[in-house]
Every structure is written in structure tokens, then in C-alpha cells.
Amino acid sequence: MKAYLYDDLPGDQRLPHDSGKTVDADDLTKLGVLYYRFSDVDGVNKLASERGYKNRDEITVSPEKMGAVYEEKVKSFFHEHLHEDEEIRYIRDGYGYFDVRNKGDQWVRIHLEKDDLLILPAGIYHRFTTDETNYIQAMRLFKEEPKWTPLNRSEELDANQYRKEYVTSYLQ
Ligand code: KMT
Ligand code: NI
Numbered sequence: 210m211k212a213y214l215y216d217d218l219p220g221d222q223r224l225p226h227d228s229g230k231t232v233d234a235d236d237l238t239k240l241g242v243l244y245y246r247f248s249d250v251d252g253v254n255k256l257a258s259e260r261g262y263k264n265r266d267e268i269t270v271s272p273e274k275m276g277a278v279y280e281e282k283v284k285s286f287f288h289e290h291l292h293e294d295e296e297i298r299y300i301r302d303g304y305g306y307f308d309v310r311n312k313g314d315q316w317v318r319i320h321l322e323k324d325d326l327l328i329l330p331a332g333i334y335h336r337f338t339t340d341e342t343n344y345i346q347a348m349r350l351f352k353e354e355p356k357w358t359p360l361n362r363s364e365e366l367d368a369n370q371y372r373k374e375y376v377t378s379y380l381q
Contacts, residue, residue, distance in 0.1 A: 212318065232317050240379055241333060262297065293332070297327070300325045303323070331374070332374055332375025
């Protein structure tokens, strides 16, 4: 895992966009973003059961797997959104970027690799993209009633109960 402030310069979303300003795991924790590394799935199973997760699936995001819809899919993952539930991703292979908004509403870019696990809290604005390797395989974990439909950022959404709880807990 490597995290830094996004440079906000034009260019493909899959380029690093590294401003050179590092963000560490403690800074992420202050935003409610938790980072772990698990070399095998046993640790993931334990964490999942502690947090009440029962379901999971695996997704491969790559042109080989997705064919013609790959570019479209990658663009859709990159729309800024939130969920009314936690989002847990365990990277099984390849690389990807999760971008999250910090206190000053700047993007923090988190580069994940195999064995990294990231927990994004409910209500945080974020987006995802593959990197230049165009390949990631990830486990997505769900609670029983998944409330993680992506809700795109808007002014009305700032009044959402889960958004307000996130702001109160982490941004004030
Ligand atoms: C997400 O949350 O945007 C995704 O599920 C993308 C694929 S998982 C790396
Ligand atoms: Ni999401």
C-alpha cells in the first residue's frame, strides 16, 4: 500500500497522479479508512466474522475478463460515490487505486496490491480505478443486507443520514 495526495492534473485516471505528498496509514485511520495485510484468507475470515460479514464474491477487472465493456466499467467505477454500508476489498492479485476524500475535500490516492485489504467506512466519498497494468482481482465482502449501491455525489446526498454520520465522526 502506498498513499499520497492526488495531483489533480489532467491525464488518464490509471496513471499514478502522484503529487509527491505522502499520506500514511495513521492519516487514513483518521478518515475511518482501515488498512490491513493478510498473506492468506484465514485472517480475512476472522476479520469478516468479527465485523458481521457473511457473504463475498470475487471480481476480476481486466480487458481479458470483461472484453469490450472494460473501458466503460473502469470509467463507471471512477464516478465519485458513497455507500450506506462499509466497503471491504481484499486484493488477491494485481493492482488498483482507491481514491478517498480527505478533510479538505482533496483526493487521497491509495495504491493497493496483492494481500492488501481496505475498509472504507459508510458515507465516505470515494472512487476506484485499475492502474496502468489494467488488471486486478479482488474479493468483495458483504453483510447480509448489502446497502452498498453506489450513490453518486450530489448536494442532496450531503443530507443523507449515513453521510452526515460520517462527517460528524471523521471530518469535524
Ligand atoms: C468498487 O467498489 O468500485 C469495486 O468494486 C471495483 C472493483 S473491486 C477492486
Ligand atoms: Ni464504492
